[in-house]
Amino acid sequence: MPVALITGITGQDGSYLAELLLKKGYQVVGMVRRSSTVTMERLESIQDDVIITQGDLHDQSSMVALLEEYKPDEVYNLAAQSFVPTSWNQPLLTGEVTALGVTRLLEAIRLVNPKVRFYQASSSEMFGKVLEVPQKETTPFYPRSPYGVAKVYGHWITVNYRESFDIFATSGILFNHESPRRGLEFVTRKISNSVARIKFGQQKELRLGNLEAQRDWGFAGDYVDAMWRMLQHHTPDNFVIGTGETHSVREFCELAFGYVGLNYEDYVVQDPRFYRPAEVDLLIGDPSKAHKDLGWKATTSFKGLVEMMVEADLIRNKK
Secondary structure, eight states: OOEEEEETTTSHHHHHHHHHHHHTTOEEEEEEOOOSOOOOGGGTTTGGGSEEEEOOTTOHHHHHHHHHHHOOSEEEEOOSOOOHHHHHHOHHHHIIIIIIHHHHHHHHHHHHOTTSEEEEEEEGGGTOSOSSSSBOTTSOOOOOSHHHHHHHHHHHHHHHHHHHHOOOEEEEEEOOEEOTTSOTTSHHHHHHHHHHHHHTTSOSOEEESOTTOEEOOEEHHHHHHHHHHHHHSSSOOEEEEOOSOOEEHHHHHHHHHHHTTOOGGGTEEEOGGGSOSSOOOBOOBOTHHHHHHHOOOOOSOHHHHHHHHHHHHHHHHHO
């Protein structure tokens, strides 16, 4: 039975990845930070099947101890301070966790067992003010937030350990991926949850920032399959994961409100408080390398994703 260690297992991606790996016969170990309340809601259906243990990306010794105790064959680093607006308010914390945390984990692998296969969750936010459309593995980075900058560091330190110490260290440059498990602070879930609340008369309006920002949105459940495929590949590499389509926040609103028979223009208010200090206007990935080398393709359409999220929030809010 192969053993996989997942940092950030309680998050959206961590929960979908844990489910996938359990189906494939893995023993799954999830690392969580010690806190007075650990949110296990996303793992509710599999909580008895995974091992939850404490560790912290601030503390390299805790990661060394985890690697020595559980002896994982694969490590998926999904933990990060991942909310872009928060990275402006807490840039040092974002750097400590999202950037230096990757180094601490890679160094622990180098010290304990360099044969471990390592996956780093890189991000399309690294492209930022895009220098090429669509964005592929060779597109230069131009991050526009502390989060994006930290992810660039995490990406390059992964490449550096791969080339310097012959570690199987792979970087997945994932474009925006959403689901009903997305946190309420993210714009897609903010929209889907607000649509449900407005439909039930629990909310009167939805305040958003830039409606013209365009993103390559896919389903998180599809994207964790790409993570696993990367670590089964014969060589470590960098892979862009996306749908190859781009849609605006306005389009997301139009589909989400339309699903419940409402016109978004009657409820959505643009609020300057939600604009970024430096906006990322357009992200669209070129996943052709993943198609060719990994046999991976996104299977959920943009419309299907929006409707899935709204339907889930309708059920939640009705309860």
